[in-house]
Amino acid sequence: MSSSLAIYNSLSRTKEPFEPLHPGIATIYVCGPTVYGHAHLGHAKSYVSFDVVVRWMRHLGLKVKYVQNITDVGHLTDDADEGEDKIQKQARLEKTEPMEIAQYYTRSFYEDMDKLGVERPNIAPTATGHIPEQIALVERLVATGHAYESGGNVYFDVNSFAGYGKLSGRTDQAALQSGGRVAERSDKRNPSDFALWKKAEPSHIMKWQSPWGEGYPGWHLECSAMAMKYLGDTIDIHGGGMENKFPHHECEIAQSEAATGMPYVRYWMHNNMVTVDGVKMGKSLKNFVNLKELFGAFDPLVIRFFILQSHYRSPLDFSEAAIKASQSGFEKLQEAYKRLLESSEGKGQLDVSAFDARITDALNDDFNTPVAISVIFEFVKALNGALDKEALDADSKTNALALLDSFAGEVLGILKSRDELLAGESGESAQTLDEVMQVLLELRKEARANKDFATSDKIRDLLLQRGIEVKDTKEGATWSKKKG
Numbered sequence: 001m002s003s004s005l006a007i008y009n010s011l012s013r014t015k016e017p018f019e020p021l022h023p024g025i026a027t028i029y030v031c032g033p034t035v036y037g038h039a040h041l042g043h044a045k046s047y048v049s050f051d052v053v054v055r056w057m058r059h060l061g062l063k064v065k066y067v068q069n070i071t072d073v074g075h076l077t078d079d080a081d082e083g084e085d086k087i088q089k090q091a092r093l094e095k096t097e098p099m100e101i102a103q104y105y106t107r108s109f110y111e112d113m114d115k116l117g118v119e120r121p122n123i124a125p126t127a128t129g130h131i132p133e134q135i136a137l138v139e140r141l142v143a144t145g146h147a148y149e150s151g152g153n154v155y156f157d158v159n160s161f162a163g164y165g166k167l168s169g170r171t172d173q174a175a176l177q178s179g180g181r182v183a184e185r186s187d188k189r190n191p192s193d194f195a196l197w198k199k200a201e202p203s204h205i206m207k208w209q210s211p212w213g214e215g216y217p218g219w220h221l222e223c224s225a226m227a228m229k230y231l232g233d234t235i236d237i238h239g240g241g242m243e244n245k246f247p248h249h250e251c252e253i254a255q256s257e258a259a260t261g262m263p264y265v266r267y268w269m270h271n272n273m274v275t276v277d278g279v280k281m282g283k284s285l286k287n288f289v290n291l292k293e294l295f296g297a298f299d300p301l302v303i304r305f306f307i308l309q310s311h312y313r314s315p316l317d318f319s320e321a322a323i324k325a326s327q328s329g330f331e332k333l334q335e336a337y338k339r340l341l342e343s344s345e346g347k348g349q350l351d352v353s354a355f356d357a358r359i360t361d362a363l364n365d366d367f368n369t370p371v372a373i374s375v376i377f378e379f380v381k382a383l384n385g386a387l388d389k390e391a392l393d394a395d396s397k398t399n400a401l402a403l404l405d406s407f408a409g410e411v412l413g414i415l416k417s418r419d420e421l422l423a424g425e426s427g428e429s430a431q432t433l434d435e436v437m438q439v440l441l442e443l444r445k446e447a448r449a450n451k452d453f454a455t456s457d458k459i460r461d462l463l464l465q466r467g468i469e470v471k472d473t474k475e476g477a478t479w480s481k482k483k484g
Contacts, residue, residue, distance in 0.1 A: 005060065005364045007237070008313060010245065010268035011167055015366055020236050021266060026062045027231040028054060029265075031223060031240035031248070032124070034071040035105040036090040039112045041289040041303075041318055042241070042274045042281060048304050048413075049271045049312035049367075050239050051118045055411045056363050067230050068121035072102035072128050073206045074198075075219045081155075081188075081195040085216070088205055098206050099128075112291045115300035117413040123230050127222040131208050134217045134225045137259060138196045138210075146258040150187035152199030152213045158192045161254045167268060168246035194251050196221050220251035224264070228256065238265040242272050271312045277319050289318055296438075298323060305330045305414045308369040329377070333414065336380040337404050338421045339387060346391025352399040355379040359407050369412065376408055441470070441477045 005018045020026045030050045033043055047068075057064050075086050091098040110120070127134075138154050141147035146160045158164050195218035200207035207214045227235055233256075240249060249268065256264035273280060276287040294303055306326035310316045355375055362371035383400055386392060392400065409415035440459060447455040460470045463479070470479050 004361075005057075006366055007267050007269065008366045009266075010270050011265070016267065018236075018267065020062065021234060024061075024063060026057050026064045026237065027235045028057075028064060028066045028237040028239065029223070029227040029231060029235055030066070030068045030121075030238070031244055032069040032071060033105075033109050034075040034086055035102045035109060036086045037105060039109050039291045040281070041291065041294065041316075043109070044112075044116055044291055044303060045274050045307050045310075045312075045316050046239075046241050046271050047113055047118050048116055048307045050269075052308065052312075052369060052412060053237070053239070053269070053367055054119065055413065056367060059406070059411050064122075065231060066121045067123045067125065067227065069223060069226055070102075070106055070124060070126045071219070071222065072099070072106070072126050074127055074217045074222060081198075081218070085204075085206060091205070102126075102128075108292075112295070112300075115295060116291075116304050117301060125226045125230065127217065127226075128206070130222065130226050130229070131217065133229055134221045135197075135208075135210050137221065137225045137228075137255070138217075140259050141196065141255060144258070146255075147196055148189065149212050150189075152215060153187060153195060154197035154212055155188055155193040156196055156251070156255055156258075158190060158194070158254065161258045163257060164254050165250065167253055168250050170246055170250065194218065194220060194247065196255065220248055220255065223248075224252050224256040224259075227252075227264075228260070233260040233262045233264075235265055237267045237269055239269040239271070242270040245270055269312075272315045275315050275317045278317060281318070294323075296435075298327060299330070301414060301416065302327045302330045305333075305373075308412055308414065309373055311366075311368060311370055313366075330414065333376070333380060333408065334416055334421060336383055337408070337415060340383060340392075340397065340400055340404070341418060341422065343387060343397065344391045345394055345397065348386050348390040348392045348396065350383060350386045350392055350396040350400055352379075352396070352403050355382075356403055356407075359403075363407075363411065372407065372412065373414075376404075376412075379403065437468070437479050441479065444470070444477065 006015045007018045008014070009016050018026075028050075030047075033039065050068075054064050054066050072087060073085065085098070087098045087101050091101045094101065113120075138147060141156065142149065142154065145157075147154055147156050197210060197212055197217060198215050199213060200215045204216070207216050227238070238249070238252075253264050274289070275281060276289060279285065279287060281287055281289060291303070294300075302323065306323055307316060309326060309329075355378065358375045359372045362368040362375060365371075379400075386396075391397075404415060440463070444456050444459045447453070447459070463470055467481055468479055469481075470477055
């Protein structure tokens with residue numbers, strides 16, 4: 001492995017050489033989604049960014065153990081210690097079970113990530129699947145005096161942990177103010193103490209037996225319990241959105257280090273937010289950018305390319321003009337790659353080594369994808385210039401393909417496969433067919449909702465006559481081409 005990889009550590013607020021705790025093995029934990037709605041562009045920025053982190057480390061020869069959780073209980077609507085569980089609230093709105101909501105949106109999340117080329121984590125644990133581990137961690141904190149029970153709730157005593165605030169730089173007063181986002185609870189010793197276990201009211205659906213009565217875990221608890229279970233008491237990298245630095249990650253540090261007496265995370269990484277025309281993206285502002293809607297207008301790899309043109313620690317500003325500019329650049333990259341693939345062998349030469357070194361340096365410098373992409377485009381310009389003169393010799397062509405396959409393909413994931421590119425019109429036709437089918441399935445769905453089953457059946461039968469079979473499932477209609 002190269003020893004020159006440097007990572008900006010949010011804990012030290014400096015770039016540090018990366019040296020894994022266990023030689024040759026990197027352990028990474030990234031906060032996953034709370035599954036109560038479809039994924040949006042903010043999710044894409046976070047998980048595409050950390051996907052490149054994982055891909056680059058594997059490229060350097062490290063064995064990466066990557067854990068990304070699914071929050072399917074315990075994340076409250078105000079992100080503090082009061083409010084309603086986001087998943088239970090959505091279940092009430094959709095008149096269904098919370099677990100059905102969680103599983104439906106979990107599947108939706110992975111469908112979107114797959115389209116973006118985001119590789120699956122090694123382990124994707126759920127909060128509901130690790131209730132015993134969370135209860136055990138709370139018991140450990142109560143036994144050592146770092147937590148206390150009050151009226152069926154269990155709180156972490158912030159004053160018992162001297163390091164509280166070291167990640168975010170928050171003062172005690174700032175922490176207290178965060179704890180005061182809702183009315184101060186009378187059963188807390190201090191307003192800044194945070195919930196480890198919550199007492200469930202009779203109407204609460206998602207609840208479990210515990211030593212403190214029926215309840216459910218606090219939001220912060222799950223990540224500590226699952227990270228330490230699968231990666232050990234001390235992990236190399238913990239990632240997540242900048243908005244999670246406080247209180248979520250600060251609370252993780254406190255409860256984990258108080259329980260083990262060991263450093264919890266060696267390198268903290270935080271990706272920046274997404275803005276829309278310069279304004280922070282959010283549901284309340286109605287400038288929310290849903291990935292499924294974006295994919296209807298743009299190739300998902302164009303979205304990935306757009307994201308990686310911004311550094312993970314920089315804000316990503318979404319606009320239609322910016323996406324279209326990215327689409328143009330993305331297409332130029334695919335065209336150059338296809339031209340190289342289809343080129344014959346000649347006597348032309350192209351020195352690839354200097355470009356290779358510069359891209360490597362950029363990615364070793366805190367995963368600087370925008371610089372890496374700019375160098376790739378300098379290479380594309382040189383490549384096109386060389387091919388304009390004469391075909392490349394065997395070594396130059398091999399080295400040029402290796403550079404694009406390795407960096408644009410394997411690491412950045414912004415290159416279509418050779419088969420897809422060389423398919424030409426057939427590949428485009430497949431995409432067009434998929435888009436047309438989505439329209440037809442939507443029309444059929446509306447007909448069924450209006451109890452117009454005659455029209456619904458007619459659409460299905462006409463498609464079947466043309467070799468396309470439609471099946472109705474609990475998750476909605478699917479289609480496939482009939483074999484034979």
